[in-house]
Amino acid sequence: MKQVVILSGKGGTGKTSLVAAFAHLANAHHSSDSSSAEQMRLVLVDADVDASNLELVLQPRQLEAHDFIGGELAVVDPALCSGCGICVTTCRFDAISVPSAAESVYAKVDEFACEGCAACVYACPQQAIQMQPQRAGWWFRSATPYGPLFHAALRPGAENSGKLVTLVKQMARLLALDEQYPLVLVDGPPGIGCPVISAAAGADLALIVTEPSVAGLHDLERAWGMTHHFGIPTAVTVNKADIYPQGTHQIKRFCREKGLPLLGAIPFDLAVTHAMVNGRPVTTVNCPASQAISAIWSQLLEHLENPE
Numbered sequence: 152m153k154q155v156v157i158l159s160g161k162g163g164t165g166k167t168s169l170v171a172a173f174a175h176l177a178n179a180h181h182s183s184d185s186s187s188a189e190q191m192r193l194v195l196v197d198a199d200v201d202a203s204n205l206e207l208v209l210q211p212r213q214l215e216a217h218d219f220i221g222g223e224l225a226v227v228d229p230a231l232c233s234g235c236g237i238c239v240t241t242c243r244f245d246a247i248s249v250p251s252a253a254e255s256v257y258a259k260v261d262e263f264a265c266e267g268c269a270a271c272v273y274a275c276p277q278q279a280i281q282m283q284p285q286r287a288g289w290w291f292r293s294a295t296p297y298g299p300l301f302h303a304a305l306r307p308g309a310e311n312s313g314k315l316v317t318l319v320k321q322m323a324r325l326l327a328l329d330e331q332y333p334l335v336l337v338d339g340p341p342g343i344g345c346p347v348i349s350a351a352a353g354a355d356l357a358l359i360v361t362e363p364s365v366a367g368l369h370d371l372e373r374a375w376g377m378t379h380h381f382g383i384p385t386a387v388t389v390n391k392a393d394i395y396p397q398g399t400h401q402i403k404r405f406c407r408e409k410g411l412p413l414l415g416a417i418p419f420d421l422a423v424t425h426a427m428v429n430g431r432p433v434t435t436v437n438c439p440a441s442q443a444i445s446a447i448w449s450q451l452l453e454h455l456e457n458p459e
Contacts, residue, residue: 152327153455156337156354158347158378160370162202164360165390168423168433170195170338171208172444173451174297175432177334193334195295196323197302198316198350200288205338208430211293211300219303219318221287221311223267225260231279232257238271238280247271263308287311290319292326299326313345320350334455343377351378356455357385358414363398371402375409384458385411388447392416412454415447 157173159166177191197205225246227238234256238247246264249256262285272280287309293300301323303315320337327335339350339357351357357378361371371387378385387406392399399416406413420440426433434441 152324152333152335153355154324154335154337154353155356155358155451155455156198156339156351157358157360158339158351158374159341159360160343160372160374161366162341164341164362164367164370165417165423166341166360167197167199167205167208167338168427169358169360169388169390169417169444169447170205170336171432172434172441173336173448174209174295175434176445176448177336178297179434191334192332193298193336194323194327194332195298195300196320196335196337197300198319198337198346199340200290200303200305200312200315200319200346201340203302203304206293206300206302208427208432209295209297209300210430211291211295211302213291213293215292217290218286219288219290219305219315220284221305221309221314222285223269223282224262224285225265225267225269225271225280226283227258227260228279228281229257231277232275233277233279234258235276237274237276241270241274243268243270285309288315290315290322292322298332299323301326312340313349316340316346316349317352320352343373347374347377348381351381351383354383356451356458357383358451359385359387360390361387361402362390363392363395363402365398367398368401368405371405375411379409386414386451386454387411388414389416391419393418412450414450414454415443417443417447 197203246261288305290303301319303319340346359374361367418439422438423433423440
């Protein structure tokens, strides 16, 4: 079983559009070429749990939904709290207050400000505060026309997104192992933070999607720095490559200097926008972008079979 993660130094580079197109291409090959069917089956993962949107293109049918417990929250028992205010001065995050206008004076916790450090629990002389598990979001298993999809939704302001990414990936990997899927394709979060590291962990290949601009080159350097640090084989593709040829040339030079395979370049194409608006992968229509993506998909599969 191989794992491929699609990354980008920032959001909006076309990462999710590319994953959706790859999913469609894998399914198209599976339908038309029975000899290569075993190599084309895949499990999909949307690891961008803070802003999950792969489902907007793949039209999933939800099969399972599960709570995600991410940390603990301080909870006050009004029957035990004397309103002394010790917890207020103890909390470094200003997450606790004692409203003076209330008829029954007791401490109240702001769940969005609480960091779950439990300092207030130890400071309370009445033992009126306890830590309780906090539901930080949900994770889902869904069926799509292109294969199983594991995705998630993090509550606004909730943390531990890296932990949720790891959980979603683990569920996808277990299914792939149990049902002998040869490929797990991960739509990773943007950037280089903890969720990205969790998404890229254990990947056989990280494909970085970048754009031809000064910021695009900078973000490519940061993303490659992360994958290089963790020893993850990396390749690059350039989206909207024809809007700034000089920028594309700089990206190609960077890839040569670092020994990074450049799997292909995608031209600017309004068909991509039209396909996204209609909720379908761009490769469902014949256009310059879909032709380029098809070539990149072929290069990716070849690279997985014969890594340099």
